[in-house]
Amino acid sequence: MKIHEHQAKQLMAARGIQVPLGRVARSVDEAVAAVRPLIQESGSPVVVLKAQIHAGGRGKGHFKEYPDVRGVNVITDGIEGGPSAAEERVRELAQQMLGSTLVTIQTGEEGKKVNRLYLEQGVDIARELYLAVLLDRSVSRNIVMASTEGGVEIEKVAEETPEKIIRAEIDPAIGLAAFQANELAHGLGLEAEAAKNFRRFVVALANAATELDTDLVEINPLVVTTDGQVLALDGKMAFDDNALYRHPDISEMRDETEEDPLEIAAKNAGLNYIKLDGTIGCMVNGAGLAMATMDTIKHVGGEPANFLDVGGGATEEQVTTAFQIITKDPNVEGIFVNIFGGIMRCDVIATGIVEAVKRVGLEVPLVVRLEGTNVEKGKEIIEQSGLEVTNADDLKDGAEKILELAGRS
Numbered sequence: 001m002k003i004h005e006h007q008a009k010q011l012m013a014a015r016g017i018q019v020p021l022g023r024v025a026r027s028v029d030e031a032v033a034a035v036r037p038l039i040q041e042s043g044s045p046v047v048v049l050k051a052q053i054h055a056g057g058r059g060k061g062h063f064k065e066y067p068d069v070r071g072v073n074v075i076t077d078g079i080e081g082g083p084s085a086a087e088e089r090v091r092e093l094a095q096q097m098l099g100s101t102l103v104t105i106q107t108g109e110e111g112k113k114v115n116r117l118y119l120e121q122g123v124d125i126a127r128e129l130y131l132a133v134l135l136d137r138s139v140s141r142n143i144v145m146a147s148t149e150g151g152v153e154i155e156k157v158a159e160e161t162p163e164k165i166i167r168a169e170i171d172p173a174i175g176l177a178a179f180q181a182n183e184l185a186h187g188l189g190l191e192a193e194a195a196k197n198f199r200r201f202v203v204a205l206a207n208a209a210t211e212l213d214t215d216l217v218e219i220n221p222l223v224v225t226t227d228g229q230v231l232a233l234d235g236k237m238a239f240d241d242n243a244l245y246r247h248p249d250i251s252e253m254r255d256e257t258e259e260d261p262l263e264i265a266a267k268n269a270g271l272n273y274i275k276l277d278g279t280i281g282c283m284v285n286g287a288g289l290a291m292a293t294m295d296t297i298k299h300v301g302g303e304p305a306n307f308l309d310v311g312g313g314a315t316e317e318q319v320t321t322a323f324q325i326i327t328k329d330p331n332v333e334g335i336f337v338n339i340f341g342g343i344m345r346c347d348v349i350a351t352g353i354v355e356a357v358k359r360v361g362l363e364v365p366l367v368v369r370l371e372g373t374n375v376e377k378g379k380e381i382i383e384q385s386g387l388e389v390t391n392a393d394d395l396k397d398g399a400e401k402i403l404e405l406a407g408r409s
Contacts, residue, residue: 001239003253004052006118008217008235011250015208017201019232022120024052031094034119036083046122047075047086049093051102053112054258056220056236057153061104064111066096071104071114074122090119105153115257123231128221129188130154131202133209135216135240136169142209144168144176144202146184150221176206193228201230212250213243262325269321271310278303279333280402281326281364283319285310285344293338296399302406305332310344319352320359327360334365334406336398341372350378354385362387365405369398 009019021042025031035047051058051071058071075089094117103111128150136143146166149157157164166187168180181199190198201222209217218236225231244251256264266273272287280302284290287309294304306329310322326335339349349370357366369392370378382389390405392398 001241001244001250001254002054002258003237003239003250004054004116004118004255004258005050005235006052006116007253008237009232011212011237012205012208012232012235015204015211017204017208017232018197018230019235020121020123022118025094025117025119026098026115028091028094028098031098031117031119032087032091035087035090038119038121039083039086042121044122045086047090048120048122049073049075049090049097050118050120051097051114052116052118053102053104053107053114054255055102055104055106055112057104057106058102061102061107063097063114064101064103066100069093069096069100071097071102112258115255123223123233124226125223125233126226127224128233129224130157130220131205131222132216132218132220133170133206133214134218135214139169141172142170142206144170144180144184144206146188146202148188150223154218154220170206170210172210175210176203178203190224194224194230197228197230198224212237213240213246214238215240262328265321266308266325269318269325271308271318271322271325273309273322273325274307275329276304276306277331278305279331279406281305281308281329281332281335283308283310283322283326283335283337283339285339285341285349289338289340293336293395293399296395297336297403300396300399300403302399302403305329310349316348316352316355319349320356323353323356324360327356327362327364332364334367334402336402337366337368337370338392338395338398339368339370339372339378341370341375341378345374346370346372346378347374347381350381353389354381354387357385357387365390365402367392367398367402367405369393369395 006024013019023034061071063069073093075086097114101111102114130147130150132145133142147164149164170176181202185195185198216238219232221233223231223233260275280297282293282304284293290309297304367390390401392401
């Protein structure tokens with residue numbers, strides 16, 4: 001699960017991690033009302049107005065409706081005139097940003113609708129750095145990644161200048177050690193007050209990642225101010241869904257408007273579904289078989305439209321829901337059902353498919369490969385249904401047939 005920047009900073013601040021002062025706004029009036037107290041409290045005449053979406057690259061992004069407006073805007077026009085001048089500029093920008101679609105390098109051309117804004121104090125920046133704590137599944141531990149190249153895409157840094165990325169592996173028994181914090185500060189070229197503040201900052205961030213069960217905590221940029229303070233100028237957090245039962249306060253931060261509605265429907269039905277960019281819809285039981293099915297589709301020249309695992313104990317209703325979710329994706333040009341009946345019986349899958357087609361109709365080719373428990377009964381149910389279904393003998397045969405029927409062989 002992901003949360004917004006302002007929520008991530010709220011969690012950081014509660015754990016002693018220094019962040020700039022800021023206020024969230026969900027309307028134009030709220031944005032304008034936040035300007036004056038923010039300037040007074042921070043003592044800074046500069047206000048930064050940020051769009052809040054679950055995607056990076058906002059500073060370089062633009063709005064479809066207003067191409068000249070960015071996702072992050074520094075309010076400097078007319079500041080000399082006092083807060084009222086800043087308020088008018090915030091009002092103008094907020095009217096354009098709220099309800100509009102922000103396009104960034106991470107959203108793609110479809111962009112994301114902006115429903116909330118974050119106003120933040122301006123900061124005197126001396127340096128911009130990159131800092132993250134992420135789960136490295138290859139070692140089953142959190143690691144710290146830091147770089148002097150803050151404010152740019154870390155993927156580009158990793159590809160072109162990997163030597164500029166510093167790593168430290170966190171021992172879960174003791175946390176990030178003092179010597180590791182020292183090494184990170186030295187590697188970033190920090191000295192004196194800035195180095196001391198960074199060491200305190202990175203240890204607190206590592207502890208927060210462990211406490212909150214995060215998959216990722218990313219700060220880009222992490223800034224060093226002209227007086228040696230270290231602050232999170234940005235903040236991104238993603239959490240392990242399986243650990244959210246330990247964090248009901250974080251679960252309440254979920255913003256479903258930022259998530260794919262099909263993935264939400266699948267989650268509510270107890271299904272594992274991830275939407276992809278291809279055209280071949282997949283319904284499979286078991287994560288391993290689902291991955292193998294997707295790989296085979298790609299191997300024969302196609303692109304899967306989704307990952308969908310109905311699990312080993314799915315009910316007829318869940319199978320019907322799964323089929324409905326696949327057919328709601330407008331990119332799907334063919335459906336491949338690949339079931340190996342162990343715990344899951346083939347006749348249950350077959351009945352679910354028949355019921356789903358009766359409810360939503362079938363406008364694209366459907367290939368079904370059934371094998372295992374009650375396979376003959378399952379095939380009999382489909383054959384007697386009168387549906388236009390193509391049977392497959394094995395995994396590769398099914399993948400080739402659905403591509404041929406979808407006109408993508």
